Amino acid sequence: MTIAHEEVAAPVQIGVAPRILERLGSLPLHVGIIVLTIAWIVPTLGLLVSSFRPLGAFTTSGWWTALSPPFNFTLDNYQHILNTSNLSRSFFNSFMISIPATVIPTTVAAFAAYAFSWMRFWGRDWIFLALVGLLAVPLQVTFIPVLSLFIKWGLSGTFLAVWLAHTGYGLPFAIYLLANFFRALPTDLFESAEIDGAGTLTVFFRIVLPLSVPAIASLVIFQFLWVWNDLLVALVYLGGTPEVAPLTVTLVNLVGSLGQGLQYLTAAAFISMIVPLIVFFSLQRYFVRGILAGSVKG
Amino acid sequence: MASVTYDHVVKRYTPETTAVRDFNVEIADKEFMVLVGPSGCGKSTALRMLAGLESITEGQIRIGERVVNNIAAKDRDIAMVFQSYALYPHMSVYDNMAFPLQMKRMPRADIEQRVRQASGILGLDNFLKRKPRALSGGQRQRVALGRAIVRNPQVFLLDEPLSNLDAKLRAQTRIELQKLHRELETTFIYVTHDQVEAMTMGDRIAIMYDGVLQQVGTPDDIYDHPANLFVAGFIGSPTMNFVPVTVQNGTATASGFDVALPKPLDSRKGTLGFRPEALTDRAPNGSGLDMKVDVVERLGSDQFLYGQVGGDTVTARVDPRMKVVPGDRVRLGLDTRSLHFFESETERALL
Numbered sequence: 001m002t003i004a005h006e007e008v009a010a011p012v013q014i015g016v017a018p019r020i021l022e023r024l025g026s027l028p029l030h031v032g033i034i035v036l037t038i039a040w041i042v043p044t045l046g047l048l049v050s051s052f053r054p055l056g057a058f059t060t061s062g063w064w065t066a067l068s069p070p071f072n073f074t075l076d077n078y079q080h081i082l083n084t085s086n087l088s089r090s091f092f093n094s095f096m097i098s099i100p101a102t103v104i105p106t107t108v109a110a111f112a113a114y115a116f117s118w119m120r121f122w123g124r125d126w127i128f129l130a131l132v133g134l135l136a137v138p139l140q141v142t143f144i145p146v147l148s149l150f151i152k153w154g155l156s157g158t159f160l161a162v163w164l165a166h167t168g169y170g171l172p173f174a175i176y177l178l179a180n181f182f183r184a185l186p187t188d189l190f191e192s193a194e195i196d197g198a199g200t201l202t203v204f205f206r207i208v209l210p211l212s213v214p215a216i217a218s219l220v221i222f223q224f225l226w227v228w229n230d231l232l233v234a235l236v237y238l239g240g241t242p243e244v245a246p247l248t249v250t251l252v253n254l255v256g257s258l259g260q261g262l263q264y265l266t267a268a269a270f271i272s273m274i275v276p277l278i279v280f281f282s283l284q285r286y287f288v289r290g291i292l293a294g295s296v297k298g
Numbered sequence: 299m300a301s302v303t304y305d306h307v308v309k310r311y312t313p314e315t316t317a318v319r320d321f322n323v324e325i326a327d328k329e330f331m332v333l334v335g336p337s338g339c340g341k342s343t344a345l346r347m348l349a350g351l352e353s354i355t356e357g358q359i360r361i362g363e364r365v366v367n368n369i370a371a372k373d374r375d376i377a378m379v380f381q382s383y384a385l386y387p388h389m390s391v392y393d394n395m396a397f398p399l400q401m402k403r404m405p406r407a408d409i410e411q412r413v414r415q416a417s418g419i420l421g422l423d424n425f426l427k428r429k430p431r432a433l434s435g436g437q438r439q440r441v442a443l444g445r446a447i448v449r450n451p452q453v454f455l456l457d458e459p460l461s462n463l464d465a466k467l468r469a470q471t472r473i474e475l476q477k478l479h480r481e482l483e484t485t486f487i488y489v490t491h492d493q494v495e496a497m498t499m500g501d502r503i504a505i506m507y508d509g510v511l512q513q514v515g516t517p518d519d520i521y522d523h524p525a526n527l528f529v530a531g532f533i534g535s536p537t538m539n540f541v542p543v544t545v546q547n548g549t550a551t552a553s554g555f556d557v558a559l560p561k562p563l564d565s566r567k568g569t570l571g572f573r574p575e576a577l578t579d580r581a582p583n584g585s586g587l588d589m590k591v592d593v594v595e596r597l598g599s600d601q602f603l604y605g606q607v608g609g610d611t612v613t614a615r616v617d618p619r620m621k622v623v624p625g626d627r628v629r630l631g632l633d634t635r636s637l638h639f640f641e642s643e644t645e646r647a648l649l
Contacts, residue, residue, distance in 0.1 A: 186382065186384065188382045188383075191349075191378075191384070192386075193386075193397075194350075194351070195350070195372060195377065195398075196372065196397055196445075196449075197372035197401035198372075206397075207386060211388055
């Protein structure tokens with residue numbers, strides 16, 4: 001066989017007038033994106049600027065006044081929280097909680113979603129339906145029964161307790177998200193793999209997982225951010241003990257009940273923000289669409 | 299290398315919906331068999347049962363002497379090319395072709411050798427490191443073929459492999475597939491809805507309609523002796539002319555002409571069939587009939603006239619140099635050696 005000629009799409013000529021119309025058509029979209037960006041950036045900037053301002057300034061004037069001379073910035077707030085509160089300890093705790101509480105539910109959900117979407121077993125659709133129903137259960141109703149169970153097993157106040165709790169709370173959504181994604185993979189791929197001799201697990205590891213990187217990446221981001229920022233679940237199952245307290249709990253303790261120490265909060269909050277930002281920016285490239293392009297059809 | 303036998307095979311999804319009814323075909327070793335029919339006729343289901351992707355409700359399928367009803371797809375020693383190609387999008391061309399061999403736990407060096415060999419045959423040597431999305435439709439199609447070739451299977455199954463290609467590439471690939479079949483000396487089973495592909499590629503053709511096998515035979519055999527009205531209408535382009543007639547004393551009478559049949563039949567009603575090339579200005583011994591021309595189609599090598607004879611619409615194939623314009627009345631000859639007659643109730647061919 002010889003190489004067939006390449007099909008090359010002819011470049012499409014667009015006239016000047018339609019091009020302007022096209023630009024105008026996307027104008028509202030651009031305006032909307034810019035507005036959203038500003039709405040996100042302004043408070044973040046305010047937080048950053050405030051965290052460098054001296055003690056009294058925080059309550060007497062707005063943060064934007066600091067942007068005009070005379071400049072008066074200080075590192076006091078950062079020094080204070082790094083020296084006095086056990087920030088590094090809670091930083092470590094936050095990782096100790098967030099990483100397993102992301103990895104465990106994502107792993108379990110990937111296997112479960114594969115079974116729900118591509119394996120046939122008795123009662124599959126009903127179980128899946130029940131799972132989707134769990135999405136609607138508010139997690140607060142589970143506090144008392146789960147906590148008393150944890151106390152009985154001696155788990156209360158341990159990392160394992162929060163891992164289990166976050167896994168439980170995260171699974172319904174995680175399975176739902178991944179199952180929908182897996183289901184949309186082309187049937188032909190699975191049939192082809194079956195003929196090629198790949199077993200169920202091989203198909204999962206060599207075909208389903210590599211093709212689902214975008215879905216898994218977004219799930220990891222969701223779950224990690226939720227666990228990292230969570231205060232409620234941590235407070236309930238861990239209590240306020242500083243040895244196990246994550247950043248969120250420590251942050252709350254920085255502020256007195258009358259609002260004293262607010263300026264320390266700005267610095268601490270900014271530090272705690274850094275991690276989610278790193279996670280997001282390092283995974284965002286997996287959001288590229290069209291990873292399936294070229295698998296089927298010409 | 300092996301023969302394939304369908305022995306009274308039935309596929310039933312529910313008691314009411316039957317996709318394939320009592321399907322019997324024997325496909326010889328090294329044969330190129332084409333399953334053809336309109337969409338929904340059960341041809342793909344028949345192929346998928348052989349591949350092991352669908353269960354067999356009744357009957358037996360044998361590859362060689364081995365009954366494969368309860369053998370897993372991967373152990374049937376077959377390879378399949380899908381209409382969508384079903385390439386693994388995250389793997390390179392090389393890995394796509396190596397995948398079935400890796401699944402067999404073949405040594406790395408052997409895999410390399412087989413993939414190189416297949417890519418050489420298919421002209422894919424320069425593309426081995428590319429991902430499928432960086433390939434054209436024709437190249438993807440060849441990768442799908444390559445993935446089948448490396449397995450060196452007993453039977454090749456091809457499910458409409460050309461339907462995603464443009465017309466020119468399709469004609470070219472058709473020829474290349476035939477060459478490939480000759481080189482590999484393996485049984486090919488090819489499913490298509492395109493009668494041109496069936497006629498040009500198949501050693502034999504099996505025509506299906508509504509889950510029922512209509513006729514099996516060589517392309518010539520089916521073209522010249524269609525078993526029933528459906529086959530006669532499905533094979534051939536432009537389609538065969540069908541004219542309702544009444545037969546009496548060996549003569550068929552239509553609304554605009556009558557013709558003596560080459561073989562005496564009982565008096566009855568039915569449909570007279572003749573291909574456009576049987577109605578021509580070049581029939582020396584044909585019986586004549588008058589045609590009012592509606593449309594003239596010149597193809598360079600051929601000229602087709604579409605028009606009316608009496609109350610019936612017919613197509614004629616005439617010399618391309620004959621000057622005809624729409625509205626003309628022409629006198630054409632009907633070659634009585636290639637007449638077909640289908641009885642009206644069963645639609646079976648009696649002639």
